[in-house]
Amino acid sequence: KKVNVVIVGATGAVGVTIREILEERDFPVENLYLLASERSAGERVMFKGKSVRVENLADFDFSKADIGLFSAGGDISAEYAPKAAEAGCVVVDNTSHFRYDDDIPLVIAEVNPERIADYKNRGIIANPNCSTMQLLVALKPIQDDVGIEHINVCTYQAVSGSGHKAVEELASQTAELLNGRQATSKVYDKQIAFNVLPNIDAIQDNGYTKEEMKMVWETHKIFEDPSIGVSPTAVRVPVFYGHSEAVHIKTRVPLDAEQARFLLKNAEGVTVVDDMSKLDYATPVTHAGGKDDVFVSRIRQDVGMENGLAMWVVSDNVRKGAALNTVQIAEILVKNYL
Numbered sequence: 001k002k003v004n005v006v007i008v009g010a011t012g013a014v015g016v017t018i019r020e021i022l023e024e025r026d027f028p029v030e031n032l033y034l035l036a037s038e039r040s041a042g043e044r045v046m047f048k049g050k051s052v053r054v055e056n057l058a059d060f061d062f063s064k065a066d067i068g069l070f071s072a073g074g075d076i077s078a079e080y081a082p083k084a085a086e087a088g089c090v091v092v093d094n095t096s097h098f099r100y101d102d103d104i105p106l107v108i109a110e111v112n113p114e115r116i117a118d119y120k121n122r123g124i125i126a127n128p129n130c131s132t133m134q135l136l137v138a139l140k141p142i143q144d145d146v147g148i149e150h151i152n153v154c155t156y157q158a159v160s161g162s163g164h165k166a167v168e169e170l171a172s173q174t175a176e177l178l179n180g181r182q183a184t185s186k187v188y189d190k191q192i193a194f195n196v197l198p199n200i201d202a203i204q205d206n207g208y209t210k211e212e213m214k215m216v217w218e219t220h221k222i223f224e225d226p227s228i229g230v231s232p233t234a235v236r237v238p239v240f241y242g243h244s245e246a247v248h249i250k251t252r253v254p255l256d257a258e259q260a261r262f263l264l265k266n267a268e269g270v271t272v273v274d275d276m277s278k279l280d281y282a283t284p285v286t287h288a289g290g291k292d293d294v295f296v297s298r299i300r301q302d303v304g305m306e307n308g309l310a311m312w313v314v315s316d317n318v319r320k321g322a323a324l325n326t327v328q329i330a331e332i333l334v335k336n337y338l
């Protein structure tokens with residue numbers, strides 16, 4: 001069975017990767033429509049050996065598509081996702097706009113694929129935030145086996161999570177600074193090259209940033225367990241692709257590092273890279289970039305807490321963190337529902 005697919009935000013960091021992954025995984029595409037703003041309309045890109053024209057989103061008739069993969073920002077999704085759904089095009093949305101609505105399923109392919117059935121509520125499925133995505137893929141086997149009481153997570157997030165312009169900003173600032181010039185900041189409020197910024201998305205009334213609160217809200221929703229304590233700090237670092245996370249958890253019953261490693265080795269979507277005697281540990285540059293899996297390293301007993309486990313979790317934020325999970329959801333939709 002083949003379906004008509006539309007990518008909204010097709011020229012962006014995530015949209016381009018979605019197109020590549022559709023081709024790579026031989027997704028059953030009948031027709032592919034690529035939408036962006038007026039600025040990009042008329043550009044041509046290759047898909048499966050054919051040249052496809054980028055069209056203006058504002059002019060598109062969504063009844064031509066069965067599945068819409070949205071990645072053009074929250075405001076665009078707010079306006080166009082309901083229109084698409086209304087026209088019979090099931091939307092998989094990468095923005096945070098619909099994520100916290102009770103009747104919108106929030107799905108990680110390896111964690112809660114059964115929730116995809118709820119697409120029937122409003123014709124929209126939400127894709128989680130990139131930081132939540134890799135965290136929960138890694139924690140799912142532990143949650144299933146012994147239960148998790150508390151999660152403490154500090155992120156080291158790549159600039160690609162803020163889109164194409166941020167990737168360019170890190171590159172240009174690095175060049176500026178190495179040439180003895182001043183760094184110009186447009187995307188970030190402070191210099192990102194050779195620096196770290198503990199400020200991702202809007203600050204909230206409780207002193208946390210929205211990126212941090214996304215990890216709290218999304219963990220509760222996806223694990224369907226609001227009793228899990230989540231203490232996050234989200235930090236932008238001068239890395240192009242791949243988010244890292246230092247994760248400390250308290251399990252409900254004891255689980256030693258060896259057992260945790262065993263569970264993770266058998267988990268779907270996880271690769272364990274963990275032999276410090278051989279300096280075997282994952283980093284964004286050496287392991288995660290361009291790869292599908294979530295990489296877990298440094299699995300160890302927490303020295304400061306009973307029932308505590310610590311680990312290092314790395315993943316390509318644009319792939320598993322966004323584009324790949326979107327395509328995986330679409331694959332399950334086609335296979336089981338449409």
Ligand code: A2P
Nearest residue numbers: 009010011012013036037039040057072163164
């Ligand atoms: P365009 O390239 O025409 O601006 P990124 O996350 O890398 O910044 O990409 C954002 C994506 O969303 C791009 O494909 C961009 O298209 C698209 N986009 C942004 N604003 C609009 C808009 N008003 N209408 C349609 N697409 C938009």
